[in-house]
Amino acid sequence: MHSSIAHTAPLSPGTHAYRLAGLVQRYHVHGSGPVCVAHSGGPGIFYEYLRMPALEEHLTMVYVEPIGTAEDSRLPSHPHGYTRERYSRFLEILINRLGVPKVHLLGHSHGAFVAAHHALHRPERLAGVVLYEGSPVTGPEHAAEAGRMVEEFAAEHSGHPGLPGVLAAFDAMSRISSDEEAEAVAKGVLPSYFADFWGDEARYAPLRDAVQATYISGLDEDLAPDVVNDRAALRDLTLPALVIVGRHDVICGVRWGRELHELIPGSRLLILENSGHLGHVEEPALFADAVRSFVLETTAEADGAA
Structure with missing residues (x-):
C-alpha cells in the first residue's frame, strides 16, 4: 500500500x-x-x-x-x-x-x-x-459567530483603506473554485487574522505575501x-x-x-x-x-x- x-x-x-x-x-x-x-x-x-x-x-x-x-x-x-x-x-x-x-x-x-x-x-x-x-x-452556528466577529473587525477599522479589500475577500470565500482564487482569498482576509496587522504591517506583510493555497472544497x-x-x-x-x-x-x-x-x-x-x-x-x-x-x-x- x-x-x-x-x-x-x-x-x-x-x-x-x-x-x-x-x-x-x-x-x-x-x-x-x-x-x-x-x-x-x-x-x-x-x-x-x-x-x-x-x-x-x-x-x-x-x-x-x-x-x-x-x-x-x-x-x-x-x-x-x-x-x-x-x-x-x-x-x-x-x-x-x-x-x-x-x-x-x-x-x-x-x-x-x-x-x-x-x-x-x-x-x-x-x-x-x-x-x-x-x-x-x-x-451555521460557527458561521454566524464568525460573521459577527468580522463585523466587529470592520467597525473597529472603518475608514481604513485596506478594509474594503478584506471584506471583498470574505465575500468571495464562498465562491472559490480554483487554486488561484483560494490563494487570493487567503491573502485578502489575512489582515483580519491578526490583532493589529496594519499597526505592524512591515512585520506581518511578508507572511501574507508568502501564503500559498490549494482549493479544497470541504465536501x-x-x-x-x-x-x-x-x-x-x-x-x-x-x-x-x-x-x-x-x-x-x-x-x-x-x-x-x-x-x-x-x-x-x-x-x-x-x-x-x-x-x-x-x-x-x-x-x-x-x-x-x-x-x-x-x-x-x-x-x-x-x-x-x-
Whole structure:
C-alpha cells in the first residue's frame, strides 16, 4: 500500500516523503527534543505559515504537509473528499512511521478540527493534543459567530483603506473554485487574522505575501459537507489537552476556545491577549512557552505511565 521514496531516518532534519494509497505524503522535521506533530489549517493552506522557530529550539517539530496541497498528493476526487477522517487516517500512518512510542499533536485552525478528531478516534500514540484556534462545531452556528466577529473587525477599522479589500475577500470565500482564487482569498482576509496587522504591517506583510493555497472544497466525495459537532464526544476525551486561542481571532475566537476548554476534562486554556488567529507569529514567546511546558510535563507523565 505504501513504500518509502527516501530511506532516511524518519526524524532526521529536513523533508521526508513516502507513497501511500497512490499519493505522496510529505512532512518536514525541524528542531530537537520531544516530538510534536503539527497539522496546518485551511484546509488547503500550505504548511509553511505554521513554522514555529521558538518551539524548534525545544521540540522536534514534525510539520505535516496535508494531502491535497501538492499536486502529487491529490485524491482522485480532488478538490472533494478531504474529510477529517481521511486526514486522520493519513496522520495515523505518519505518526506510526516516526518510530517513537508517543507524540504530541498540535492542530491549527482546520488542523485543530483534524487533531480533535484524531485524539477522539486514534489516541493510542498520542501523549497529548494542542487545539490551537479550533472549535467544537462548524456549520451555521460557527458561521454566524464568525460573521459577527468580522463585523466587529470592520467597525473597529472603518475608514481604513485596506478594509474594503478584506471584506471583498470574505465575500468571495464562498465562491472559490480554483487554486488561484483560494490563494487570493487567503491573502485578502489575512489582515483580519491578526490583532493589529496594519499597526505592524512591515512585520506581518511578508507572511501574507508568502501564503500559498490549494482549493479544497470541504465536501466529501458525495459532495456533502464534512460538518463538525464534537460537543458530546469531547466530554469523554481522556488525553491531556491544551487549548490556545487569540483574544482577537475572528474565525475561531474566544467563545469557541472557552467551550473546548469547558468540554474537555482537565484541559488547559491559554488566551493570547494580543493575538488574532496566528498567535505563534504575534506572540511567539508566550505561545512557545505554553506549548513547551505542556509537552514536557505531559511527556513525563506519559513516560511515567508507561
